[in-house]
Amino acid sequence: NAGVTQTPKFQVLKTGQSMTLQCAQDMNHEYMSWYRQDPGMGLRLIHYSVGAGITDQGEVPNGYNVSRSTTEDFPLRLLSAAPSQTSVYFCASRKGQTYEQYFGPGTRLTVT
Amino acid sequence: AQSVTQLDSQVPVFEEAPVELRCNYSSSVSVYLFWYVQYPNQGLQLLLKYLSGSTLVKGINGFEAEFNKSQTSFHLRKPSVHISDTAEYFCAVSEAQAGTALIFGKGTTLSVSS
Secondary structure, X not given: OOOEEEEOOEEEEOOOOOEEEEEEEOOOOOEEEEEEEEXXXXXXXXXXXXXXXXXXXXXXXXXXXXXXXXXXXXXXXXXXXXXXXXXXXEEEEEOOOOOOXXXXXXXXXXXX | OOEEEEOOOEEEEEOOOOEEEOEEEEOOOOEEEEEEEEOOXXXXXXXXXXXXXXXXXXXXXXXXXXXXXXXXXXXXXXXXOOHHHOEXXXXXXXXXXXXXXXXXOOOEEEEEEO
């Protein structure tokens, strides 16, 4: 199993550009989530999904869109990048409420 | 909605000393509690979790945590730390009902020196 994979590892965007961060898992996990990690702020939940076709907002959803058309994939879209979105983004998945959450390696995004 | 407060942003200790990293949570329903560790430039891995039963939970690398429902706390402890324990530690909470996400605290940086 590859676990949770994320692409790209690094990305630099200009203000106003859009892009999609890819996330995939091969563990047949129902739950998938996107977090951003900023110094001193911990991991903040952006969006999450509890199954294909079901998504919900987290703490910091503004400026981001998600969809979950398959169990395996959970892409995160930045609609119009802003410098405040410079961060490290982690995708994660878990089988259910009581299970360990597995994290991808992260995407380091810089918006200039 | 649930929330997590990690009371110390940084904890410096000497090698072989005991350590306690404090975590308090807030929720209107029953919760599941987790501690994760992030070593420098790496992803997060699970240290331990509390779901139900015994309030003292043992995890990997000699860590343990105690769930205290009356104080809504889940403090992490280790009796004797090593240099290799230097990392960032995150407390996380998940409501004990389907369909909710895992919420993390802001993290505590543990720095172990010789």
